[in-house]
Amino acid sequence: MIDLFFSPFLDYIFLRRALMACLALALGCGPVGVLLVLRRMSLMGDALAHALLPGAALGFLIGGLSLPAMGLGGFLVGFLVALLAGAISRFTILNEDASFAGFYLISLAIGVLIVSTQGNQVDLMHILFGTILAVDSMSLLIVTSITTFTLFVLALIYRPLLIECFDPGFLRVIGGRGSLYHSLFLILVALNLVAAFQALGTLMALGMMMLPAVSSRLWARHVWSLFLLSSFFAVISGYFGLLLSYHLEWPSGPSIILVAGVIYGVSLLIAPFGTLKQQQGMA
């Protein structure tokens, strides 16, 4: 039992680091993911995650496979794409989701081209699917800093952000600077995606946010309980994902997301707001 669940982490320092990174990620991504779902921006988060790729690829060209360089590049380009897509949707008849989808396909193409022409297949796999098993103390420091910053900012703007989620028109009318909170929130999303992409890769960086968040939505009715539950589910996914990855020699990113997916599936079946319970309620 102990062999199965604990000794890998006791034996290997790289697994301990990976676990720490996952725990930190879970704490930040839980609340951010919940807010993303509540704002109905899940798809936009997905687009933003993919838009990080060319930036990360540029960072990779300059600094190699290091989180600081790739993270900074990814964050800058991701944020630029978010601004551009917003502007395009304001000045054309395209909706924001459509212009985001357009941008993310383009950036995905550019990113993959940069990495595959300048690097090799292994690099491409690392950037797309993550390399949590190579988390060094520098990246651990970055991930934990991002988490601390995220929780701090969320605590600071919690009240207006929640109003902005529920009734954006209301906050705009009372002069509540809704766009300020909206932009701050977008920055938090981009930062957490950067933190997540070393562990999970750009293709699945959003998984640690979305899956625990939608699962928790099926269980809880209050925002604070959603935050806690979402982080809890993310922690569980990180821990068991790493175990699976170690014992079965699966890549870590997909393993973590798969565990999160199993939690989601089970929640759909047995949670109070899942499909089965809802149908019983209707009968």
Next chain:
Amino acid sequence: MEPAISSFWGRLTKKHPTIRCHPQGPISIDIQNLSVQYPNNPVISGLTCHFETPSLWAIAGPNGAGKSTLLKTLLGLQKFKGGKINFHGLCPCDVAYLTQQNQLDRRFPLTVGDTIAMGLFREVGIFRRYTKEQRDKMQDALEQVGLASFSRTPLQALSGGQFQRVLFARLILQDAPVIFLDEPFTGVDGRTIDDLMALLHRWVKEGRLVLAVLHDLDLTQEHFPNTLLLARHFYKAGLTEDVLTKENMRDAVAASRHWEAAEGTP
């Protein structure tokens, strides 16, 4: 009519007229020759109108006649193309505004108490705790809308009528001199309409200006002393019995039909 600006750069650099605020004097809203348009599609044109406190106005008109657009324009949520809007004695941000209920997610994980507390946001800001006095105010607002014991109830457990009562409690807490309501009684049961209507009358007695976009003509005729009948370029404003005549109604419908037909051809 001015040519529509369609180029990207044109739209980026186009200067829009802005709402002017005059803080002094008695509270009123003055609209002169207002025109609003979505890209290549005029919604309101040539509207001149004046609202004073205290009064109770219904904004009536066919679907797509620009009623909600008018409210949004007055609030600064929608840009306008021409004309003047002057606020006397207050700014658009002092207006309490109720959006259409279907714009809000009724399954949002908030309690009734959380929701109405938003009405106090300008008072408490982003950080401060609610004082005893403010908590009493919240309880009082809930009592006024007949939801005294609902403070901890989640929004998703409410009926459509109860949800609308919650939003009215939030309006009470905003304590604004001018109140805009966008279809406040759509999808709401009869008893709730009666209760909320009584609340509207009380607000006017307290000296406030209430503008409500309405679909129900019977309700307008029964309760609203003033009406603005709006159908794009056609409008009539004044006492309800003078405005809601057969000829005016027919003209309003014809005006909105005319535009719908015109939209079909480029």
